[in-house]
Amino acid sequence: MNAPDPQAGRRSPFDLSGRVALVTGGSVGIGAAIAAGLARAGADVAVVTHSRQDPATQAAIEAAGARYAAFQADLAALDGPGMNDLIARVEATLGPVDILVNNAGIIRREAAEQYSDEDWAAVTELNLNAVWRLSRAAAHGMLTRGHGRIVNIASLLSFQGGIRVPAYTASKHAVAGLTKALANEWGARGVTVNAIAPGYIATANTDALRADPERNRSILERIPAGRWGEAQDIAGAAVFLASGAATYVNGHVLVVDGGWLAR
């Protein structure tokens, strides 16, 4: 048996030292804030990039003293074996993935009766199917090791219907359901599966809403916090769900919305 760690009693339950996190869409927006937050809590971080990269994200992770690695991938185009290969490449670089944050997601806006099959497929392929496939790929190692944390990024539209975003709403409702289904299967084997439902956060995802003065005003009026959220507002919830402090939190969708749903 290992000798007791004399520091163990002083370690914060939020400490992620020695952990490896994989964050999809982790170079920009909410994903970048989560990636930097996990690094500040002690984790080494791999990010999946797609078309945009922000060098500031790498700098923030390395400034925290963490290791950083980037992997370019179109997650909407990867099948099961492709996801297994992505996990294998990350693990060959940084070591076993302890924390998976399924953050990458897109939104396409159009009146429901005009909504195209192409937009429907693009949104559901990334927002739902990729979450499922990457979770399954990461779970193989996590279940073998008896430890893992999966954090999915859901939405207020996991609870509400939204306007002109039928595929997004359907996919985010499904992410909430998938979170619970996987939590039920893997919880007793050391792998928790939870989700964060961000409110209205100022990122590229919501540019169109903020550019529309009427929508911007009506959204702001309803947020009890009195402001749009910042990507940084989501980081603490991700650190919590990835940490030892959340060991008994499983199958939960944690709303971080400045009070929107309370109205």
Ligand code: NAP
């Ligand atoms: P964002 O800045 O547009 O970030 C989306 C991320 O997904 C980017 O890193 C993007 O990479 C990546 N991505 C897009 N297509 C991809 C693909 N085919 N393969 C791999 N990665 C891909 O928006 P965000 O607001 O930070 O969104 C992050 C998550 O939060 C999404 O799941 C979104 O639905 C969710 N969310 C956002 C809000 C909000 O108010 N902003 C609210 C609730 C939930 P590229 O840019 O390089 O393509």
